[in-house]
Amino acid sequence: MVIExxxxxxxxxxxxxxxxxxxxLQPGARMPxxxxxxxxxHVSPSTVFQAYELMxxxxxxxxxxxxxxxxxxxxxxxxxxxxxxxPAAQLSEVDVSQRVFSILRAVKDPQVVPLGSAFPxxxxxxxxxxxxxxxxxxxxxxxxSAVMHLPxxxxxxxxxxxxxxxxxxxxxxxxxxxxxxxALEGLNLCLQAVTRPGDVxxxxxPGFYAAQQALERLSLRAVEIPVDPREGVNLAALTDxxxxxxxxxxxxxxxxxxxxxxxxxDAKKRELVQLLARHEVPLIEDDVYSELxxxxxxxxxxxxxxxxxLVMYCSSFSKTLxxxxxxxxxLPGRFGEKVEQLKLMTTLSASVPAQVAIxxxxxxxxxxxxxxxxxxxxxxxxxxMVQSIAQHFPFEVKVTRPQGGYFLWLELPEHIDALVVHxxxxxxxxxxxxxxxxxxxxxxxxxxxxxxxxxxxxxxxQALVTLGGIVAAML
Amino acid sequence: MVIExxxxxxxxxxxxxxxxxxxxLQPGARMPxxxxxxxxxHVSPSTVFQAYELMxxxxxxxxxxxxxxxxxxxxxxxxxxxxxxxPAAQLSEVDVSQRVFSILRAVKDPQVVPLGSAFPxxxxxxxxxxxxxxxxxxxxxxxxSAVMHLPxxxxxxxxxxxxxxxxxxxxxxxxxxxxxxxALEGLNLCLQAVTRPGDVxxxxxPGFYAAQQALERLSLRAVEIPVDPREGVNLAALTDxxxxxxxxxxxxxxxxxxxxxxxxxDAKKRELVQLLARHEVPLIEDDVYSELxxxxxxxxxxxxxxxxxLVMYCSSFSKTLxxxxxxxxxLPGRFGEKVEQLKLMTTLSASVPAQVAIxxxxxxxxxxxxxxxxxxxxxxxxxxMVQSIAQHFPFEVKVTRPQGGYFLWLELPEHIDALVVHxxxxxxxxxxxxxxxxxxxxxxxxxxxxxxxxxxxxxxxQALVTLGGIVAAML
Numbered sequence: 001m002v003i004e005x006x007x008x009x010x011x012x013x014x015x016x017x018x019x020x021x022x023x024x025l026q027p028g029a030r031m032p033x034x035x036x037x038x039x040x041x042h043v044s045p046s047t048v049f050q051a052y053e054l055m056x057x058x059x060x061x062x063x064x065x066x067x068x069x070x071x072x073x074x075x076x077x078x079x080x081x082x083x084x085x086x087p088a089a090q091l092s093e094v095d096v097s098q099r100v101f102s103i104l105r106a107v108k109d110p111q112v113v114p115l116g117s118a119f120p121x122x123x124x125x126x127x128x129x130x131x132x133x134x135x136x137x138x139x140x141x142x143x144x145s146a147v148m149h150l151p152x153x154x155x156x157x158x159x160x161x162x163x164x165x166x167x168x169x170x171x172x173x174x175x176x177x178x179x180x181x182x183a184l185e186g187l188n189l190c191l192q193a194v195t196r197p198g199d200v201x202x203x204x205x206p207g208f209y210a211a212q213q214a215l216e217r218l219s220l221r222a223v224e225i226p227v228d229p230r231e232g233v234n235l236a237a238l239t240d241x242x243x244x245x246x247x248x249x250x251x252x253x254x255x256x257x258x259x260x261x262x263x264x265x266d267a268k269k270r271e272l273v274q275l276l277a278r279h280e281v282p283l284i285e286d287d288v289y290s291e292l293x294x295x296x297x298x299x300x301x302x303x304x305x306x307x308x309x310l311v312m313y314c315s316s317f318s319k320t321l322x323x324x325x326x327x328x329x330x331l332p333g334r335f336g337e338k339v340e341q342l343k344l345m346t347t348l349s350a351s352v353p354a355q356v357a358i359x360x361x362x363x364x365x366x367x368x369x370x371x372x373x374x375x376x377x378x379x380x381x382x383x384x385m386v387q388s389i390a391q392h393f394p395f396e397v398k399v400t401r402p403q404g405g406y407f408l409w410l411e412l413p414e415h416i417d418a419l420v421v422h423x424x425x426x427x428x429x430x431x432x433x434x435x436x437x438x439x440x441x442x443x444x445x446x447x448x449x450x451x452x453x454x455x456x457x458x459x460x461x462q463a464l465v466t467l468g469g470i471v472a473a474m475l
Numbered sequence: 476m477v478i479e480x481x482x483x484x485x486x487x488x489x490x491x492x493x494x495x496x497x498x499x500l501q502p503g504a505r506m507p508x509x510x511x512x513x514x515x516x517h518v519s520p521s522t523v524f525q526a527y528e529l530m531x532x533x534x535x536x537x538x539x540x541x542x543x544x545x546x547x548x549x550x551x552x553x554x555x556x557x558x559x560x561x562p563a564a565q566l567s568e569v570d571v572s573q574r575v576f577s578i579l580r581a582v583k584d585p586q587v588v589p590l591g592s593a594f595p596x597x598x599x600x601x602x603x604x605x606x607x608x609x610x611x612x613x614x615x616x617x618x619x620s621a622v623m624h625l626p627x628x629x630x631x632x633x634x635x636x637x638x639x640x641x642x643x644x645x646x647x648x649x650x651x652x653x654x655x656x657x658a659l660e661g662l663n664l665c666l667q668a669v670t671r672p673g674d675v676x677x678x679x680x681p682g683f684y685a686a687q688q689a690l691e692r693l694s695l696r697a698v699e700i701p702v703d704p705r706e707g708v709n710l711a712a713l714t715d716x717x718x719x720x721x722x723x724x725x726x727x728x729x730x731x732x733x734x735x736x737x738x739x740x741d742a743k744k745r746e747l748v749q750l751l752a753r754h755e756v757p758l759i760e761d762d763v764y765s766e767l768x769x770x771x772x773x774x775x776x777x778x779x780x781x782x783x784x785l786v787m788y789c790s791s792f793s794k795t796l797x798x799x800x801x802x803x804x805x806l807p808g809r810f811g812e813k814v815e816q817l818k819l820m821t822t823l824s825a826s827v828p829a830q831v832a833i834x835x836x837x838x839x840x841x842x843x844x845x846x847x848x849x850x851x852x853x854x855x856x857x858x859x860m861v862q863s864i865a866q867h868f869p870f871e872v873k874v875t876r877p878q879g880g881y882f883l884w885l886e887l888p889e890h891i892d893a894l895v896v897h898x899x900x901x902x903x904x905x906x907x908x909x910x911x912x913x914x915x916x917x918x919x920x921x922x923x924x925x926x927x928x929x930x931x932x933x934x935x936x937q938a939l940v941t942l943g944g945i946v947a948a949m950l
Contacts, residue, residue, distance in 0.1 A: 101816055110619075122619050134613045134828055138606050141799070144585075144597050181656055181801075181822040188821050197672040197694055213820040219672055324616070324827035326656075341576055345688040346663050347656040351826030352799035353609060 153179025261402025628654025736877025
């Protein structure tokens with residue numbers, strides 16, 4: 001959410017970066033002189049310098065001594081994007097967990113280069129300030145407060161969350177918020193609130209494996225909807241499915257979808273909400289990456305367009321502030337009572353010290369500053385990883401161009417088996433997330449997901465060289 | 476668990492209290508002179524004085540100026556105990572939540588005298604020391620540690636828990652422990668690990684309503700097993716049910732069962748485990764009250780006798796140390812992988828700062844000292860509440876004699892409707908837990924559960940007078 005605006009030089013860097021991305025500034029081209037930009041954009045020369053420095057740090061341009069700035073060659077060796085997915089259309093029983101678990105277990109070793117990780121680097125989080133807030137929470141939590149506010153969650157935290165949504169333009173009050181043990185619990189509670197065993201639920205393909213696991217756990221059946229790597233879920237396909245099957249719920253990610261990074265445009269989000277409202281089908285919206293956008297525009301979730309209380313919004317602080325604290329939240333729409341009851345039946349409440357610490361942190365007002373730094377780091381790491389891939393991978397490889405989050409989705413040549421790439425990479429101390437875990441029917445056999453949430457060190461660069469070599473050798 | 480032994484005078488007080496409970500020292504009788512006891516028990520006179528003081532504080536005896544100590548009249552106006560429950564024996568679909576929730580909601584108001592509460596008073600917990608441990612955890616938790624030890628839980632905490640079980644005589648290693656968001660999550664995970672929708676599960680009647688809710692949530696069917704208020708689940712009835720129905724799991728509480736307070740004798744625990752092993756039926760053992768025993772003997776759980784990995788043991792720190800932290804654990808026996816996977820699918824992990832804080836607290840070694848103080852407080856409150864009930868309630872009322880925990884289970888004359896008592900009490904600012912919420916078929920219409928986990932203040936005493944009056948008026 002944009003509560004604190006991006007600084008002037010960051011806005012400028014964004015504007016100029018867009019020219020490079022569009023191809024209006026070609027690789028090797030000289031960047032406009034500082035005084036020209038300064039005059040055109042009504043900013044001081046030092047602001048232009050700062051913008052150029054930022055773009056340099058992101059690997060987009062390079063300064064040459066005494067001759068100005070030039071667009072990097074690598075910035076534009078653009079690999080193609082994968083096309084929309086076309087998952088098999090029939091209903092499926094879900095039986096995925098064993099496969100996913102065995103792969104996730106392999107990825108857990110801390111010695112391994114974490115290209116397969118689901119988290120960004122913990123070094124991106126504001127630990128010093130968070131510790132201050134936990135210390136303050138520690139002073140605040142009284143014996144009685146610990147037993148008292150069990151059900152919907154800490155009042156102050158719910159107010160802070162509501163306030164952030166409000167500031168972003170959504171109409172949310174503290175009473176609309178239920179605190180959960182991370183977004184994952186929220187998603188599971190929402191799913192259970194609106195389904196019974198045997199029901200059919202629409203999920204994305206490729207999509208987050210936790211959705212598949214949740215369906216399996218609750219004995220639900222799945223229908224997989226294709227995903228466009230830029231715009232997300234295919235609404236035409238969804239419309240067909242809604243006409244054909246009795247769909248009990250949808251579970252979608254509208255902002256920086258995992259794994260493809262798709263950002264559903266605002267108009268399409270509205271259309272999605274209206275379509276589901278006509279069919280009276282709840283939407284479970286997983287929005288954990290929405291704060292991690294590139295550039296300077298926060299994108300509102302589909303929940304924004306929800307007039308019937310049918311959208312169950314789930315998010316958390318685990319990807320942006322405090323992994324391990326396990327604090328997330330749900331805006332459950334009309335299903336609030338049911339969600340709260342399910343929570344009361346299963347985990348009762350989220351850990352109180354963690355809730356109070358995050359409430360304190362939010363209240364101190366530095367969350368947006370932290371998020372801005374984190375976004376800049378992620379976008380820079382994105383640029384660097386894309387460049388490395390362009391350099392070290394065979395040119396047949398296709399790569400998504402996400403506008404946020406920290407995942408790249410790579411399509412390898414068709415005959416290359418991602419599970420074999422996964423095995424060979426792991427043998428060399430590198431993890432990745434192979435495509436088949438993102439689909440119930442083990443599709444996407446020649447896709448892999450890479451995490452650019454870690455600083456682009458030599459170790460990461462070397463891992464990409466190795467990975468490119470593994471793929472090349474399989475051609 | 477008895478890691479730190481009770482002090483000498485506490486042991487002596489226990490021995491002498493037993494004489495009163497047995498009736499060998501009658502109400503009004505003079506207690507043996509200090510020098511006699513001192514000689515008989517080979518302790519110093521001051522130890523005897525300390526023991527008498529303790530017994531006085533518990534309301535068992537009273538000092539008279541210059542003439543020694545006398546057994547209190549009230550200590551022996553003993554009310555009858557309720558007899559074994561006889562729940563209807565057929566299988567049931569479970570549909571209880573709405574009813575239970577509406578009653579629990581009524582009980583939540585902090586202004587209300589909390590005789591209906593499920594928690595002991597938070598004032599019984601060692602908040603100052605716990606704050607020290609959370610502060611220390613705050614220093615210890617590093618960015619990487621927060622993401623690293625997600626799956627089974629904090630290593631140090633698992634080791635501390637295993638060590639406590641070991642010290643109590645059980646063979647448990649850190650690898651056998653999975654940390655959960657309180658015992659409630661553990662119980663739910665265990666239940667789901669061994670059942671599929673439609674399966675039949677044996678539960679206690681009367682029994683903890685969370686078991687009923689869990690069954691309902693997972694679309695399971697229930698068969699209710701009678702409970703003896705002293706010895707717990709009726710094994711003959713269970714044997715019949717195991718022969719007749721295909722039981723997929725049992726969910727029982729063997730120590731200080733909620734609501735009746737039954738303590739299953741060791742031999743019976745062993746028999747239970749062997750019986751279930753013959754039928755290959757897993758036992759989910761809810762053991763959250765086992766540390767809250769009266770006297771000085773920790774009772775091992777049924778898990779102690781588990782040779783086949785069929786017992787899934789669940790406990791927590793929520794009733795004994797840190798409510799609101801939401802930290803519990805499971806010893807899942809042979810179902811460890813499944814339980815861990817379900818956890819990974821639903822809440823991922825318990826809050827890391829809370830886990831590390833409790834590990835630190837346990838390591839500092841004052842848990843047993845705290846537990847001992849808490850047990851003494853609870854036993855004293857028990858004595859005081861039983862006396863008040865004997866004084867202020869009609870003599871037809873029957874009361875359990877628990878040997879631990881903090882619940883009394885009262886049987887009112889048959890025609891008295893506990894739900895009406897509940898309504899009338901609530902109108903006077905007093906909560907209680909009416910019998911029907913402890914059974915799927917709303918049995919126990921003339922039973923109520925009272926919580927003696929709060930200091931026996933004038934307010935509590937007055938509430939019992941009022942409650943006794945409400946019951947008397949309905950005779």
